[in-house]
Amino acid sequence: ATDPDGDELSYEWTTSGGDITGTGAVVGWTAPEAVGIYDITVVATDGHGREDTRSVYPSVATDTPPTIENLIVTAEHKYLKTTTTGYMVGKTKEYNIECIVSDTSGGVSYNWSCDGGELSGEGSMITWTAPNTSGYVTITVIASDIADNRMRKSIILHVVGCSPCTFG
Structure with missing residues (x-):
């Protein structure tokens, strides 16, 4: 993410399952063992309290067909x-x-x-x-x-x- 004023951004990452590792604009996500669709959300905040939120929804599945x-x-x-x-x-x-x-x-x-x-x-x-x-x-x-x-x-x-x- 970039800030239009050039302010430094802070990032807060959350997930509905699995583990997030690292900090900042780029982090890692380790998928849980349970099959399902998960929510990974990041909130980017500048020094003036303005924020933007984005989410992705990865699917976790096995490679075994039904x-x-x-x-x-x-x-x-x-x-x-x-x-x-x-x-x-x-x-x-x-x-x-x-x-x-x-x-x-x-x-x-x-x-x-x-x-x-x-x-x-x-x-x-x-x-x-x-x-x-x-x-x-x-x-x-x-x-x-x-x-x-x-x-x-x-x-x-x-x-x-x-x-x-x-x-x-």
Whole structure:
């Protein structure tokens, strides 16, 4: 910082976590072990009591991506069956898909995509509507943490006609 009158400045540094070392215009900050977003603030004061405050908000994260433990498909109807390769689902039916994540870095965001049918919603649970055609659909989610560490997981859904003998 500079003072328009050329006055010498004093600096007071504070942080919401971690340790500040040194004094003056340039100091060091040692991040805490806990994952999170922290506040580092400096107040620069001149000899006449005028001051200016600035803050930065660094993120502390691990370099380990979130772990997607499972993708769970549920429905409020009977047209859902678990198979050895994924799930059998009925044409045009709606399904909830939940991404179960264990995360070590906090603040997980989700990016969902599919190659058939329609997705709606956001976050760890979305709704998927099956297409009106038989075939296989892949639904993929990418889970990202605050450090942009990412993990991807997909499930395969076999879309079939909704006959009682198929879903029993």
